[in-house]
Each structure stands twice: as C-alpha cells, then as structure tokens.
Amino acid sequence: MSKPDEIPALSYILEPALVASLLTAGCLLNRRKATDIVQAHTLSGSLSPVTSSPENRSWDYKQMKFFFWTMKVPSNVKFRMNLFSRFLGMFPFLLEVWYWLLTYWIYQIARAMQALTMGSDFRILAEKHAREIIAIEKFLHLDIELGLQKIVMNRPWLLTLFNKTYAMVHIPATIAFMAYSYRYFSPLVFQSTRRTLVLCNCLAFIVFSSWPCMPPRLLPFEEFGYIDTLHTGKAASIWTTNKFQNQLAAFPSLHFGYSFVIGFSLFIYSPHRPIRAISLFYPLLILLVIMATANHYDLDAAGGFIVTVVAHRINRLVLNLRPIEEWLFWLLRCERPIDKVQFDNLIHQENVVNAGHRDMSQRPLMSGSPE
Template sequence: MGADAFIEPIIVATILIGGVYVNRRSTSLKDGYRSPSSESLLPNMEPQWRERKVFGRTVRCRNTAVWRDTKISRFIARYPFAVEVWYWLLVYWTYQIGRAFTALTLQADLTPIARLHALSLISLEKRLGLFIELDVQHWFLPRPVLLKIINCMYSFIHIPGTITFLACLYHYAPRPLFEARRRTLAICNLIAFVIFTSWPCMPPRLLPEEDGFGFVDTVHTGKVASVWTSNRFCQQLAAMPSLHFGYSFIIGLTIATMPNVRATNIRRRLMLIAAGMAYPTMILIAILATANHFVLDAVAGFFVAVAGWHVNGVLVNLLPLEDWFFNLLHVHKPDHEEARDGTASPVGDGKIGPEEEWWRRA
C-alpha cells in the first residue's frame, strides 16, 4: 500500500478539522452555550418533550435541550460544524457501503447487461448528436500536461472540493440555506444509488476493444486514480448518473446565485457567476476526457441535482428520528444555530427568502 492511500484521507481529514476550527464560536452564553462555571447558576429547567411538524402533522418528540450541559453538548456549542462533519461522514459512508455491497454481490451476468446499457446510451447519443466523448478524449491524449491536469481534477477535486464548499458555505450562509444544500447532496446520493443499482451502466473506459470505440482509461493508465475509486469495494458499473457533475452543478449554482451582492458591484456579481459556471464545466470536461462518463450520465446527474434541490425539504420530516438518536446519546444539538449577527434563524424548509441577507462581506 503506497503513500497515496494515506495522503488523500489525511487531506480530507485536514479539511474537515479545519472547517470545525474556522467555524468555532466564542465561549459566551450565546446560542445556548454555558460555561462550566455557570452550570450551578443556571439549572436545567427544559421540558422533556417538544413538538415538531412531520408531513404537516404535529408530533411530540424528545427535547434534547435537557442534555445541553453534557460535555459533548458543550463541545458542539463551541464547535458546531462538528455535527456537520458527522452528517457528512454518515451520508458518505452509507453511500459508499451501499456501493461496496453492490460491488461484492455483483452477479457475473450484470457485466454484459451494464455493457448493453452503455451501448444503448451511445446509440441514443448518436441519434441526438451528443456522442462527443471520443472527440473530447482524443483532443487531450496528445497533450500530456493537460491530460495530467484533467486526470487529477477528476480524481482529487470531487470529495475535497465538496467538503471545502460545505465548510465555506457554513461559515457565510444562514443555517436554512446551508442545511438545504446539505440535504440536497444527501438526496442526490439516495437517488443515484437507486438508479445505478437498478440500471447498472458500464463507463466508456471499461467497454471492451471488440466494440470498436477505443476509449482509454487515462486515470488508471496515468496512475493518478483516487484511493476512493480504485479499491476492490468500489462499484465500477455505476456510471449513470454522474454525481461528479451533479455535485458540481449544485456547488456552481449556489456560488452563482449568492444573494446580497450589492447591485452596484457588477464586477463581483459577474465573478461569482463566472466561477459558478466554470466549476461544473471543468468537471464535465474531466468526466468526458477521462472516459468515466457519457454525456447522458451528466444529463442524468443534472436532473438528479435539480430533483434534490427542489425536494430536499422532505428530509426535515426525519428530525424526530434525529431527536431520538441524540437523546439516546445524551447530546443536545440546537436546531438552528443563530446567524452571525445573533438573530435566530427560522426553521428551514429548503427555500431561501430575500430577507436572509448573508453575503455581508461583499
């Protein structure tokens, strides 16, 4: 096992820990934090139960605020992004374990089925005039420097870039917007898992030579494969949809539509729009040039992202389960941490109103 197997996880861990530190809070009584010396002066008078809305109905749930004075709760009050790290790890590893399970239980007869699905996509793309994957890859092949860059972009940007985006968004955005984006990514994982499990599709790089296309697996032949995608537990027949593109589209659209940029600051607005458009464009080129996805995989990733963007609020109905879990651990996590100016944020439903001005540094 080479050093690369440790470098990538260390980078990811560093970003997560950095996000926890950057988003730390002062040790004041703000946001429900109590210093150890104040515990005896502020006895816990919280009720045992609280009410939540679940699909429009009011249900009674455990009130985790009764545990606000435990050591873990104080740590969360001081470093609230630690909870988001837990969320990300839960969603990511649930998704990866699901992929690993399908990879280990993969039946031999699914490989030819996945190949036929890939060939059907090529046939459809030819009819639609979208079959450009070979042209894109052939443009990069005689340009080794650019090919190296595009290989690294595909292998090493997806996960670190997404985590960095979440940490920065948490720092600047109001909690409703941040939580909506976090739920959107979780919904995308769920939809993608259902699709590639029920409709396995072989990526272009794995199509056999006898099919006559000649795709090159540039990432693995160039020895720049990510540790996350080159292990035996990775499901290789999961080209459809492309979460690389789906995630990048969500990140890019969020950046491009950042609110509260002053109307007179046209340059700042144009820079955000350009950056928001550039990121998914670069990822699209990377997934095509490395022969990891078809154009229609990216189209499917786009629609998965749009679906997650609009229906992510359904996950709010799972908050009673979260209450039960944190109550079991004797941990309190405030529902919505206060905004940077100290005003409480309302319960998020995945939609952001114009009154929630957060790009305060523009």
C-alpha cells in the same frame, strides 16, 4: 482504474490528511464564541438547567413530524452543561462533519454490497444500457466523448490534469464547499443545499441500482476505442482503488451533479465577487474531465443535472428525520447545538438592537446638544 500497487505509500497518509485538514478548518472557520452562545440561549428564552428550577429539569417532550405521523421526542436541554454539549455548541460544524461522514459511508457501503452481489447478468445489462446511450447520443449528434478523449490523449499535461482532477478533486472540493457555504451562505440556503446533496446520493443509488450502465472505459476497445485514462495516466489515488466499488454506475454522474450544485450555488449566493466569477468553471471542468477520462457519457451529466433538480425540489423530505436525530442526541446525553437559522437570527437581532441604541446615543452629538 488505478491499481493499489501504483499508489505511492505517502498517498495513504497525505490524501486522508487533506480531507481531515479541510474538515478541521471548517470547524475552526465556523467556531462560535462562548458569549454568543450564552446570548443566543438568553434571547431564545431557554433557561440553563443550572439556573432553572427542579420542575424545569424534569422530563419534557415536544411534538415533531415524522412523515405522516406526529411523534413525541425528548427535550435535551437538561444535557446543556455536559462537556460534549458545550464542545459541540462551540464547534457546530462538527455536526455537519458527522452527517457528511454518515452519508458518505452509507453510500459507499451500499455500493460495495451491490458490487459484491451483482452477477454476470448485471454486467450484460449494464453494457446493453451503455450501447443504448451511445445510440441516442449518435442520433442527437452528442457523441463527443471519443473525440474529446483523443484531443486530451495528445496533450500529456492535459491528460495528467484531467486524471488528477477526476481522482482527487471531487471529495476535497465538496468538503471545502460545505465549510465555505456554512460560513457565508444564508442558513436556510445552506441547509437546503446540504439536503439536496444528500438526496442526490439517494436518488442516484436508486437509478443505477435499477438501471446499471457501463462507463465508456469498460466497453470493448476494439469496437468503441475508449481508453481507461486513469490507468493509462497512472492517476493513482486511494479514492479510485476500492475493489468493492460498483463500476457499472455511470448513469447518472454524481461527479457532475455535485459540481453543478457547488458551482451554481457559489454563483448565486457567494458574497465574494472573485468566487462568483470563477464558480461556473468548476462544473464545466468536471464535465470535460468525466468525458475525456471515459468515465461518463455526456448524457450521464444530463442525468446528474436532472437528479440535482429533483433532489432540490424534494429536499425538505429530509426534515422528517429530525425526530430520529433528537432521540440520538438523547441516547448520547447531549443537547443539539442551536439551529444555525435560529442562532444567526438571534445574534443579528441583538446586534441590530445594540446598533440602534448606539445610534440613538450619538444623535445629540450629531445634531447639537439639547437646550
């Protein structure tokens, strides 16, 4: 693991700036036109509080499911003309930025609290589980991590590439994927993918909290021979120097789990052929990186894959949190932007109607003027 004193001072500015730039670019890429927003509200039949009657501006509630219960939540349409509501309506990806930051920091804080509270017994248990994984891999002839690392260590350029990839690519690649998929994927596909990634964090945290596993780089060198290449290669990054990070969380690998979701989703749903052509190389690269840097076993990657499959199967559970979201918007005196599924359907429907009208008006010119 890289140490703070190995990080160039400029990295404390450039690395967060890269993340901020990607989030900003995502907001600009997915900006909604004011005319489209007005058109969507009109087509949906929801009147503006400015033009509606006083009766329509009174408190209005709607029913929403919260797991096994039904809750009343406030309708926040009365806040539509607030400055924040209008700004958020024009830049709806800001909502995704907020959710990503919320998920990221809750996950990091939970890992930090776990790292601070675990004792020596936790470390002993983590090493025991790591030895069990190595034994299983040897039995299945899957113990390729050490051989792969030796190959990479003999090629300095490849070692540098893998170290930098592990330290600096995971977060920016995830943000770039979220911005891209929000813009180009079907809204239902994007929402399902986003919920899957959120649940990957939750499921992985449950697993490595109840079944800690030491990564190869922390095992005794004299016995196993693994090298912490991130430290040896001085792959200094602010993302790998968190002293509160739980380092006994090798299984499952979220690095691979996220890369699999990203690569497979791009391969299936991207409308751009060049991106589909290279998309599956991303999880393959991450798989090689996490093993060559001695941060994960290949069974950790298998665990990451299983977590993503389970998360995808149950991702709709996250929809039960919608009532909490509506109450939060009420506290902020803000209306939630029109859901992307509804917004895209309304705009597409109107465009089809307009296109049909244009086609009808041109038909006499194409077939000759009527008598």
